[in-house]
Amino acid sequence: MIGSFLNVCIYRLPKGIFSKERFSFCPHCKQRIRWFDNIPLLSYIFLRGRCRHCRQRISFVYPLVELIGGLCFLFLFVYLGLTPLFFIYSLLICALIVSTFTDFEERIVPNEISVGGLVVGLLISFIYPLLQGVSSHWTGLFNSFLGALVGGASLYLTGIFGNIVFRKESMGGGDIKLLAMVGAFLGWKMVLLVFFISPFFGAVVGIALKLKEKAETIPYAPFLSLGSLISLVWGKGILIWLGF
Ligand SMILES: [Zn+2]
Known part of the structure; x- marks a missing residue:
């Protein structure tokens, strides 16, 4: 539903x-x-x-969308039970699903989702700082803010770099705001992981699209969403494995 x-x-x-x-x-x-x-x-x-x-x-x-949504909630429920984290991550997944499909179909990530979600991520981190792995409300808010900054800045700087190399607009503002939103929920370490994971999926599908339809632009939100989902589930393990 x-x-x-x-x-x-x-x-x-x-x-x-x-x-x-x-x-x-x-x-x-x-x-x-x-x-x-x-x-x-x-x-x-x-x-x-x-x-x-x-x-x-x-x-x-x-x-x-109904099937993906249902499966994601079921998956989270099996792992987390009816905990606050279950509801928070479900909310994040809702935002990621909407962004994925609006980007696919219209090449748009609505501000209601990205900017709205960013504000919600900051608020939840203040009210429930355990989301950021701390107990102080203000530290929770700070970590969330730092996550949003790192998420947004990493894609923004990639975009500037891309503009110089390709001499045209290479990264959409919607993607930047979307990763800032993910950072507000997951914190700076996890959002950096998303930043580094997502291009692998993006590159594979991007090359395929380019060859098949000669597409000028590829929607990037789906890959950021996939990267976020993977980080949400296996991120802690990957970070420990990498030595963070
Ligand atoms: Zn009809």
């Missing part, structure tokens, strides 16, 4: 119509979707992927 809500964010936030329509509607015929056609995953299967009214195909992204 949360995945279903994330779909609404993915479709509406880049278009700026988040609160304009109260009900779900078909993007083709604009017909209102009734509740029984709006059950996560199941309705897609029952309708065999087509709108009840106009019979146009429903994008497979909708059930995909």
Whole structure:
């Protein structure tokens, strides 16, 4: 059900119509979707992927997001149980899922997610400093702020370097804000790990896209999200292995 809500964010936030329509509607015929056609995953299967009214195909992204969301929450629940960290990391994963798909489809990471998430990350680190591995509220806030700074600055500097080398805009502002947001949640060590992991996925898919579609730009948020997810799960182990 949360995945279903994330779909609404993915479709509406880049278009700026988040609160304009109260009900779900078909993007083709604009017909209102009734509740029984709006059950996560199941309705897609029952309708065999087509709108009840106009019979146009429903994008497979909708059930995909619902499935990914559900699996991520289940995975976190198995590892963390119903702890504060479970809810905090679930929130971060929601932000990453929305950014991944808006970037894929519209090459946009909405500010509501990146900047909004950054503020939420700072606030949670103050209220629940254990997220940053400390007990003092102010140290929690400071670590979160440092994480956001390191996350944002690392991509910003990469962008400047890229602009000089390629002589054109090479890193989107949305990606910079997104990694700052991840830093606010995970702290500076973990966000540096994300910074170093993500390009490996990005390079593989980027080269494939370039060869196949001659794409000028590749969406980078999906790789930052994948890097963040890996750091979230195995980051502590990787950092210990690296000697930090
Ligand atoms: Zn329709």
